[in-house]
Amino acid sequence: MADVATAAGPPEPQAKQVVYCGVCSLPPEYCEFGGTVKKCEEWLKSHHPDMHERLYSQDTINANMSTLTLEAQKRADKDAQKKAAKASAAEARAQEIKASSKVLIKRVERNKRKYVTAVQGLEAHGLELKKVAKDFGKKFATGSSVTKLPGGGEEITVQGDLSDDIYDYVVETYKDIPEDNIECIEDKKKKGGG
Amino acid sequence: MFKKDITPGAKSKVKSSAQRAIRNKVVEEYPLLAPHIDEIIPKKEQLDLVKLPDRVSLYTLGSTPLFFQHMDDNLLPHLSVVHKFPDCFSRIRIDRGAIRFVLSGATLMVPGLTSPGGRLPDPEAEGEDERYGKEDLEPGTVVVVEAEGKEHACFVGVLKMGTSEMKKVKKGQAMEGGHYLGDGLWGLNLG
């Protein structure tokens, strides 16, 4: 029973592709229940205009209203305000963390004249390391992967001495990361002359 | 179960034998996922176990959460898995008014399911409503909760009351605990 018959032919991914809101992380149809509706709406409008049209049309809003009694609507409004206040406080906190989180780009000598570049701290800026590692690999046409750090956490390891290029790329691509927070360092192994 | 923000605890690799056991358990609990199990937990990829507060174990693939379990309770799917394979779970539906309560972590009450906007299994269900099944569900069943006017599920948990009783008494607590959109598990940062 637990044995799964493997169907012939190449396996097509069957998972439904779901869009999640870039602001509040919920499926956009649920944004209305969070405290960041305005921002969510802007995000959806610029990223998924078709979905925006559907979810924020007058028809949808009317349909949503009609299922609630006036009193329930009032309570919902009050609730929404509370949530909005909470959300903006949380956002301020998140901003603070982002503003103080450093990104380290480290040149590490692996063998003689063989370098890798380690990049740490991007996750604190809301980036998905796996995806960024892939982008690095594509951009610089080299090996790039996410590796675990011995003390917990993860970093991106890029093959080759690319500190400066990565610095420029990060500054250019992730405009939310303050340039002052990005630091290039060199992890030098002491070696005998020669 | 995850009303507060949570910080993931220790992460460890799941042994291949244990990984096989988890795959079997998933298929056993959710037979409709069987055709998709290789897509959800690819044989060659490494599952991780992340310890969460209050004795909850979370199984992840890289930074993607898949299933979680409180002690030896039911193995529950993360809502992102539910969103990917919505047809593979027992489903019920709450009315629109109940959504904001569920999303704030309140116990799901029966009236939200028995009102005109709610849906429970119904032998006479037709069309769109057939997705909610025709046969009543027993207490203890893992169900996914969808919402009136919404495409995606907002909650997954275990039934506290059977659906036939819900239809009879029309009040009381329907489900408790569980995982809802926007809760600590949803917001968990797995790097």
Ligand SMILES: [Zn+2]
């Ligand atoms: Zn949103």
